Amino acid sequence: MLDPTVITENLPLFLEGALMTLRVTAIAFVVGMTIGGIASVAILSSIAPLRWLAAAYVAVMRGTPFIVLLFLIHYGLPAMGVRLPALVNGTVALSLFAGAYYTEIIRACVKALPKGQWESARAIGMSPVAAARDIIIPQILGPMVPPVVNCTMTMIKESSVLSTITVAELTFAGLVVQGETFAPFEVFITVALIYWAITAAFAFGAALFERRLAGANRNRLMTPLVARYLLLDGGRT
Amino acid sequence: MKFDFDYVLSSLPRVSDAAMVNLRIAILAFCLALIGGTALTLVRSLKIAPLNGLIAVCLSFIRGTPILIQIFLIYYGLPAATGLRLPPEIAGITAIALNSSFFISEIMRGSLPEIDGGQIEASTALGLSPGVIWRKVILPQLFRRISPMLINEGTVIVKGTALLSVITVVEALRVSQQIGAAKFRPFEPILAAAAMFLIINLALTAGGLLLERRFAREGR
Amino acid sequence: MTQTALEAINLIRRFGETRALDEVYFTIPKGQVVSLVGPSGCGKSTLLRTLLWLEPPDDGFVKVGDRYLGKDLSPEGLVRRQSGREIDRIRPRIGMVYQSLNLWPHLTVEQNVTRPQIRVARRRPEDARDKAQALLDRLQIAQLSDRYPGEISGGQKQRVAIARALAMDPEIMLFDEPTSALDPELVGEVLSLLREFADGGMTMMVVTHELAFARDVASRLMFMDHGRIVADGDPNTVISSRKNARVAEFFDRVQAFHPDFRNPHQRRQR
Numbered sequence: 001m002l003d004p005t006v007i008t009e010n011l012p013l014f015l016e017g018a019l020m021t022l023r024v025t026a027i028a029f030v031v032g033m034t035i036g037g038i039a040s041v042a043i044l045s046s047i048a049p050l051r052w053l054a055a056a057y058v059a060v061m062r063g064t065p066f067i068v069l070l071f072l073i074h075y076g077l078p079a080m081g082v083r084l085p086a087l088v089n090g091t092v093a094l095s096l097f098a099g100a101y102y103t104e105i106i107r108a109c110v111k112a113l114p115k116g117q118w119e120s121a122r123a124i125g126m127s128p129v130a131a132a133r134d135i136i137i138p139q140i141l142g143p144m145v146p147p148v149v150n151c152t153m154t155m156i157k158e159s160s161v162l163s164t165i166t167v168a169e170l171t172f173a174g175l176v177v178q179g180e181t182f183a184p185f186e187v188f189i190t191v192a193l194i195y196w197a198i199t200a201a202f203a204f205g206a207a208l209f210e211r212r213l214a215g216a217n218r219n220r221l222m223t224p225l226v227a228r229y230l231l232l233d234g235g236r237t
Numbered sequence: 238m239k240f241d242f243d244y245v246l247s248s249l250p251r252v253s254d255a256a257m258v259n260l261r262i263a264i265l266a267f268c269l270a271l272i273g274g275t276a277l278t279l280v281r282s283l284k285i286a287p288l289n290g291l292i293a294v295c296l297s298f299i300r301g302t303p304i305l306i307q308i309f310l311i312y313y314g315l316p317a318a319t320g321l322r323l324p325p326e327i328a329g330i331t332a333i334a335l336n337s338s339f340f341i342s343e344i345m346r347g348s349l350p351e352i353d354g355g356q357i358e359a360s361t362a363l364g365l366s367p368g369v370i371w372r373k374v375i376l377p378q379l380f381r382r383i384s385p386m387l388i389n390e391g392t393v394i395v396k397g398t399a400l401l402s403v404i405t406v407v408e409a410l411r412v413s414q415q416i417g418a419a420k421f422r423p424f425e426p427i428l429a430a431a432a433m434f435l436i437i438n439l440a441l442t443a444g445g446l447l448l449e450r451r452f453a454r455e456g457r
Numbered sequence: 458m459t460q461t462a463l464e465a466i467n468l469i470r471r472f473g474e475t476r477a478l479d480e481v482y483f484t485i486p487k488g489q490v491v492s493l494v495g496p497s498g499c500g501k502s503t504l505l506r507t508l509l510w511l512e513p514p515d516d517g518f519v520k521v522g523d524r525y526l527g528k529d530l531s532p533e534g535l536v537r538r539q540s541g542r543e544i545d546r547i548r549p550r551i552g553m554v555y556q557s558l559n560l561w562p563h564l565t566v567e568q569n570v571t572r573p574q575i576r577v578a579r580r581r582p583e584d585a586r587d588k589a590q591a592l593l594d595r596l597q598i599a600q601l602s603d604r605y606p607g608e609i610s611g612g613q614k615q616r617v618a619i620a621r622a623l624a625m626d627p628e629i630m631l632f633d634e635p636t637s638a639l640d641p642e643l644v645g646e647v648l649s650l651l652r653e654f655a656d657g658g659m660t661m662m663v664v665t666h667e668l669a670f671a672r673d674v675a676s677r678l679m680f681m682d683h684g685r686i687v688a689d690g691d692p693n694t695v696i697s698s699r700k701n702a703r704v705a706e707f708f709d710r711v712q713a714f715h716p717d718f719r720n721p722h723q724r725r726q727r
Contacts, residue, residue, distance in 0.1 A: 063392070063438035065399035068410055068431045075423040079240070116559035123509050124625060125549035125577035127541065134572055138563045153301075160303035164403060171305060184313035188306055196301040 006183040007190045010173075017173030018194050024091050024169060025156045031095035032155070033148075036102025043107050054103065061100030067161045069093050074165045090162035098155045105147045109140035142213055149206040153199050160195070170194060241425055248416045248426040255412035256433040259398040262330055262408070263437075267394050269334035271387075274341025279371065281346065299339045305400055308332040312404045329401035337394055344386045345379055352378050381452055388445030392438045399434065409433050459486040461520065462629040462660040463551065468507055468517035470500075470684070477503040478514060479684035485629060490655040491662045492671035492692070495681035496707065501664050504681070505633055509551055510544055521550045522628045549577055552622030552630040556638050558614050560606040560621070566593070567602040570620050578625060585624075592620040596650075612643045616650075629660040636667050648674070668711055668718065672696060680704050 007014075042054035061069065070093040077089060084092075113136065121131035163172035174191035178184045281289055299307070312328040315321055323331065352375060360370045380387075402411035413430035417423030463485045470478035477500045485491055495501055506512040508519055510527035519526045526547045529537040539547075560569055570589035574580045580588070593599040596616040601609055606617065615635065622630060635651065636644045644667070652674050654661060665671055671678050671692055678695045680688040688695045688704045697719055699705045712718045 059439070060435060063435045063442075064431050065396035065410070065434055067399050067402070068427065068434055071410070071414075071427045072424070072431055075417070075427060079422070079424040114557070114559070116555055116557050117561065119511060120553070120555060120559035121561075121573075122545075123511060123548060123551075123553050124573040124621070125545045125547075126573065127545050130576045134576060135561055139561075157303035160305045161400070163305075171303065174306075174309070178313065183317065184309070185315075185318040188309045188314045192298070192302040192306045192310065195303060195306060196298060199301040200297070 003181075003183055003186055006177070006181045006186040010177045010181070010187075013173045013177060014170065014190060014194060017168060017170035018198065020167070020169040021156065021159050021171075021195075022198065024087070024094060024159050024162065024167070025152065027091050028094040028098045028155055028159070029152055031091075032098030032102050035095065035099030036106050039099060039103040040106035040110065043103065044110060058100045058103050061097055062104075066093070066097050066158050067164060069097055070161055070165060086162075086165045087167050090159075090165055090167040094155060094159055094162070097158065098151065101151045101154070102148065105144060105151060106140065108147075109143050110136060112143065113139055142210075145206065145210045145213065149203065149210075153202060156199055156202065157195065241422075244420075244422065244425040245429050245432075248413065248429045249432075251416060252409050252413050252426060252429040253433055255407065256409040256430075256437065258406070258408040259395065259434070260437065262326065262333070262398045262401065262406070263391070263395045266330050266333040266337065266398075267391055269330070270337030270341050270390070270394070273334060273338030274345060275376070277338055277342035278345045278349075281342070282371075296339045296343065299336055304332065304336050304397055305403065307336055308400060308404060311335075325401065325404045325406045329398070329404060329406050333394055333397045336397070337390060340393075341387070341390060344383050344390065348379055348382045348386075349375075351382060384452065385445055385449050388441060388448070391441050391445075395434065395437050395441065399430075459488075460522070461485070462487045462489070462522065463508070463662070464518075464520035465504075465508065466518040466520065468504070468514045468519070470503055470507060470512070470514045476684045478507060478517075481517070481684070481686055483679060483686060483689065485660065485662060487628070487660050488658050489660055489677060490675045491677045491679060492675035493662060493664045493679050493681060494666075494668065494671050494707075499681045500684040501681055502633070503684075505553070505631055505664065508631065509548060509553060521547055524550070526551075545577065549573065549625035550628045552625060552627030554615070554618050554622055554630065554632045554635060556633045556635070558618040558638070560614055560617055562606050565603050565605055566598070566609070566617050569606065569617055570624050573621065574624050588624055589620065592623055593617075596620055611639050612646055615639070615647060619650075629662060630654070632661065632663040632665075634664050634666065636665065636670075668696075672718075680707070 039054040039057060042050040043058070045051060070090060073093045073096075074086065074089045077084060117135055117139065118131055121135040122128070126134065159169055160171040162169055163175055166172065170191055174187050178187040181187065277292060281292060308329060311323065311332045312325060315323065315328075356374055357370060360374050365373075398408060399410045401408055402414065405411070409430045410427070413426035414423065416426040461484055465481050465483050468478045468481040469476065479500075481504060493501055493504070503512065507514050508526075510519065513527055518528055518530055524547050525539070527539055527544055529535075529539060531537070561572070564572060567586065567589050570592065571582065571585040574585035574588060575582055578585075590599060590602070593602060593616075596619060598609075598613050598616045598620075601613060601617075606614055609617070619630075632651070636647050639647060648667060648670050651661070651663065651670065655674050663670065663675065675692055677690065678688070678692040679686050680695060680701075682703045687701050688698060690698075695704065696708050708719070
């Protein structure tokens, strides 16, 4: 009943799509982390308007379905006279979306530190930048890994929605192949398995990374363990 | 092109009517997921190794693949593989409920150890059957404990309903696209749809906070 | 004329209706050991945070050595708010040892002591290390240089926190309840360390519940209540004074629990 030729003949197409999925997510990770860094500073700052602005950004991103945000940007930018390829629009949308979740993660990790950490650094004369760089950031990097991994895995999955604006990523490849072969079951199972493999590999790699990070600093409490990730702890967005 | 706020307002009535479809789907899917999640948790508590292994693999699959693909598998894949063709809305509800069942089961499993084991021992000593213990002792406490996470799961489900526009379910996003297509200006109606989703989710979150506060007060 | 180490001038801090600091004035000359005593919630913590300008007061000035901290007051009476950078430069002249110590757990003991020297005082790493080693040696914890704070005992941690502050060559050391977070058997050790510092001529202000320390080691006792310094002077005089009802009541209660408190010499004779 299953027709393996559907998969084998279109494998290059699937792999190309998977590569695009990875590329888009990687960019969204970098841009999103940058946004997250900036927005979390705003959210933790003592300047109320900045705090509100950042909080509103996070609330809107978290309260709206990604597909709706994607359409808002994909149709909104041209309406404002900014015409960009679908790939760019999609990457922008995913970055903004990811940024909100990274903001939440960074904020939570900073909040989890004892307040005295920041204060003792400032009291001894460190500038805010020095206190952040020398005292706060090194301490949140470890705890940030598991939630950031979760969140990034979610972004890999969310990037499938970019297929709706014709970005040629994995899901789109699936839709194209299914349009040609009319074998939706084979196609979508294949696509699903590729996603599964990507997220599993990613989680596995992250667990190794976390273990190494923990090894470099025995002093820090870590909760790594590959086993935990073998069951793919996909975050919820 | 200038942003036309009146256009947003004029598309709101139709979009908000359609948002009721999202709400209906979400509520239905949530109830099913709650039942499914509880059932999965109960089955897992029996500790039948092959069954739990199977569930673990399914869980990993559900978590490791996009929900959009899961929707496609049920809407497009299922009929091709089994001949069972579900209407779009039913397929969507099935996919979302199935997906959420596993996540809810994970939430429940995560909070299970927080429940005082002494109570269960005492109930067993009193001669209560496992079924009664689950129904009267464990589950009520568990649901209370996980209610904030269930609210979060609810918002995820509400957001998931927007994806059903892709399989032609006439919900808020799809209606907003239809309006946009008719007027050759897609942006403003989508903004109306975004507002609807945001309102539903903010209300849900606010309700969750109220609930949490009440529980916290009662707990004392 | 003796030099001034720390001066508080008319510090006022309001939280809504209540005044956490109510016209606080004091001058601590170099070499003096002051204990700050008062019931909990009297404003001691706020005072410490305000002295460091971590919580700027609604009014008033702080002077460290010959420099204002936070706000400048020129001889002509002009007030000028200092920039963040200026504040950062003056802050380390007050050495603060927190009750919770607030060591940086991701840095080794030595790094805890060298990092502020390098970042704030701009010392060369090797100079900072020499200074750290000398201090750790003096505090008898040189062997712990490469350990992390999580791996050493509470008393050792406290010495690290002291070394960290001392490394910045402060005009004055502030101790926030140095004994209250420690195991009871360590209290004596810390008190004798503080006594050693006092004998060595270190300027100190110690917020404390250890009244024996306030009485026997400190040369001056400030009593704080409702955001005000209500009594200030020689410890024995303050303890036996009946001028202020709150102070008298406080020490009466102490006396009730420790009958020899007001007159320790009697105990020795017995």
